[in-house]
Amino acid sequence: MVPDINYWAVFLATLSSMVVGSIWYTPRVFGNYWMKQANITPSGNAKDATWPIAVTVIVSFITAWVLAGAAFISLDFYGGSFFLNALVTAIILWAGFTAARFITHDAFDGRPSGLTVLNIAHEFVTIVIMAIIIGVWPPA
Numbered sequence: 001m002v003p004d005i006n007y008w009a010v011f012l013a014t015l016s017s018m019v020v021g022s023i024w025y026t027p028r029v030f031g032n033y034w035m036k037q038a039n040i041t042p043s044g045n046a047k048d049a050t051w052p053i054a055v056t057v058i059v060s061f062i063t064a065w066v067l068a069g070a071a072f073i074s075l076d077f078y079g080g081s082f083f084l085n086a087l088v089t090a091i092i093l094w095a096g097f098t099a100a101r102f103i104t105h106d107a108f109d110g111r112p113s114g115l116t117v118l119n120i121a122h123e124f125v126t127i128v129i130m131a132i133i134i135g136v137w138p139p140a
Contacts, residue, residue, distance in 0.1 A: 003072035004139035010064040012137075013130035017060035018053075020126045030118055037115035060126075067093065067127070068134045075138075086135030087128070094127045 025031045035042065070093060071086035078085060099120045106116040 001073070001076065003069035003076075005065065005068045005072065006134070006137050006139045009134045009137035010061065010068050013064035013067070013133045014057065014061045016129045016133055017063070017126050018057065020129060021056065021122070024122045024125070030122075034115070034118060037112050037118070063127070064130050064134065067130055068139075071131070071134060072139060082138040083132075083135035086131045090127045090131035091124075094124055098123045098127065 023029060025034055027035075034040070067086070067090055071082065071089045074085040074089045075082050102116055102120045102123070106113075106119075
């Protein structure tokens with residue numbers, strides 16, 4: 001079975017990731033804390049952000065695409081509401097893959113637990129917003 005995917009929803013979910021990250025890591029929200037905990041010193045050169053932003057767009061698209069496909073498979077298996085399947089699938093995938101991997105890697109890297117919590121919370125908000133966007137626009 002090949003999942004039906006609404007690529008407009010995937011595209012908007014990808015953009016939502018950029019919006020969430022732009023707000024989350026701004027100095028007025030969590031940016032200063034993040035930079036301090038991650039030992040980041042801004043260079044002041046906007047070009048330094050080009051590559052990380054490009055990577056983020058690509059990875060966000062992949063995340064949204066996989067989430068849309070997994071939500072469709074979940075709907076096909078469980079039935080019910082596409083919106084609820086998208087939301088529950090997102091939370092389960094976040095907990096089982098994203099949060100679990102962040103916690104493991106950060107523990108071995110010796111990162112501060114506050115940084116881990118900040119980053120997995122960001123991923124949770126990002127994934128939930130993606131799921132909402134994908135869930136309200138099921139495939140045709």
